[in-house]
Amino acid sequence: MKHLGRTLLYGTVGVFFSVSALAAETTLRVSTWLPPTNPQNETVWPTWAKWVEEATEGRVNVIIEDYNGHPRTLFTAVEDGVVDASFSVNAYLSGRFMLPGIAEIPGEVADAESGSVALWRVYKEYFEPANEYEGLHVLGMFVHGPGQLHTRFPVTSMSDLKSKKMRVGGGLVNALAERMEVSPVSAPAPKSYEMMQQGVVDGTFLPPLDQKFLRIHEVSSQLTLFPKGLYTTAFTIFMNPDVFAQLSAEDRNAIMEVSGEKLSRLAGAAWGTADEDGIAEAAKNKVNIVRVGENDPLAQELNKLSRGLDQKWMESVAERKVNAAAALQRFRAIVAEEQK
Structure with a gap:
């Protein structure tokens, strides 16, 4: 053997x-x-x-x-x-794997399964060469489910995030964090608990599942859920x-x-x-869960901040010599078809 x-x-x-x-x-x-x-x-x-x-x-x-x-x-x-x-x-290896960032564009993926299928197919059709x-x-x-806000403070507008120290994992979420004017602290997801517990950060960007699996419910008081999340990884x-x-x-x-x-x-x-398990764990442990509606001012603020990040991704992969615009169109079509 x-x-x-x-x-x-x-x-x-x-x-x-x-x-x-x-x-x-x-x-x-x-x-x-x-x-x-x-x-x-x-x-x-x-x-x-x-x-x-x-x-x-x-x-x-x-x-x-x-x-x-x-x-x-x-x-x-x-x-x-x-x-x-x-x-x-x-994204943990900054600059090496740029093309899969197509799946990290805010607002593109509301469902992890459809986003994952779309990412695989677009990789095979456009990115593999x-x-x-x-x-x-x-x-x-x-991809994981849409990443959301886990914080030790309430978020009623994007101004509440200004200058707050937030753990980020890399990729396009870093660009979004910059637009939010937070103070980003790069670290892998499993470090979130320790960093929040020690006060190194005020919150973290993670999918809801980590309220349970990384026990974020023990160190956060607020879980803010946007309709399509902030990003995917x-x-x-x-x-x-x-x-x-x-x-x-x-x-x-x-x-x-x-x-x-x-x-x-x-x-x-x-x-x-598993995101539903995380939300249930948060509720069981008295974390305040805020579900932001599509037409809520907070969602509109996020949409405004996210505008143009698809173009930013296309610019970032220009040297890869792939048809980024066609790949993005195909990615969106697969996601839409899978979510029917």
């Missing part, structure tokens, strides 16, 4: 190794970096692992390992063969290309049959559905 990558089992999935890996010809080690209850770890990875094992008739086994470093280093860890596969936020993922084999792409699921190439053609085809759009849809649906 081939063992690929490091040996470090992750939580409850150790049983996968003891039962399945012994019979497998190849074991793929996948590193993850969010809490066990996060939908990526509770639903996406275990489901994909099951799909891979079934599709390869048991020849390829998948185990999950915990990763404690900054999630941006996972791109390099997979490229260097330290681990076999993983996922991370594209730009070779942004050189050194990685892309398995899927997805684009993630990529990737694998070491040499590891992928070592598999038989039959197993490579089998893995891609359960990856690509199928995996992207799974991830988007899992993350999107």
Whole structure:
């Protein structure tokens, strides 16, 4: 049996190794970096692992390992063969993965599943030839549900955010934060709890699910929900290309049959559905939940601040030599079709 990558089992999935890996010809080690209850770890990875094992008739086994470093280093860890596969936020590596930012334009995605499917299809149709993922084999792409405001202070107008210290994760949300005149503090999502608890920031931009999964309900008093959120974050699921190439053609085809759009849809649906769990957790813990209506002044202020960020994304990818305008039109069409 081939063992690929490091040996470090992750939580409850150790049983996968003891039962399945012994019979497998190849074991793929996948590193993850969010809490066990996060939908990526509770639903996406275990489901994909099951799909891979079934599709390869048991020849390829998948185990999950915990990763404690900054999630941006996972791109390099997979490229260097330290681990076999993983996922991370594209914007954590500023300047490298610019094209998936199409899914981060404010107001474009109200549903994580449709946004994830659209991102995958547009990547395959328009972005793949730009070779942004050189050194990685892309398995899927997805977005979380619309990011919202989690704060320790009420937000009744955009002026309430002025000069407030807000944790941001990178990408187009940083441009929006600049227009909001907040004081942005860049950090990965799991740092939000600690930073809010210690008073380093006054709030964070995250999807509602993290009221539960990152326990933001313990450090915030307000959850402000905009109709289409403030932004979305684009993630990529990737694998070491040499590891992928070592598999038989039959197993490579089998893995891609359960990856690509199928995996992207799974991830988007899992993350999107979990937002309701986060909102319920916030309500249970007496976090004040404000649902902003489409015609509310606060929503209108956000729309005004967001204006032109689609053009900003197109300008940012001008050197990638892709038809950004056509890609954006296609992205919007897929989202609209998927949301019917």
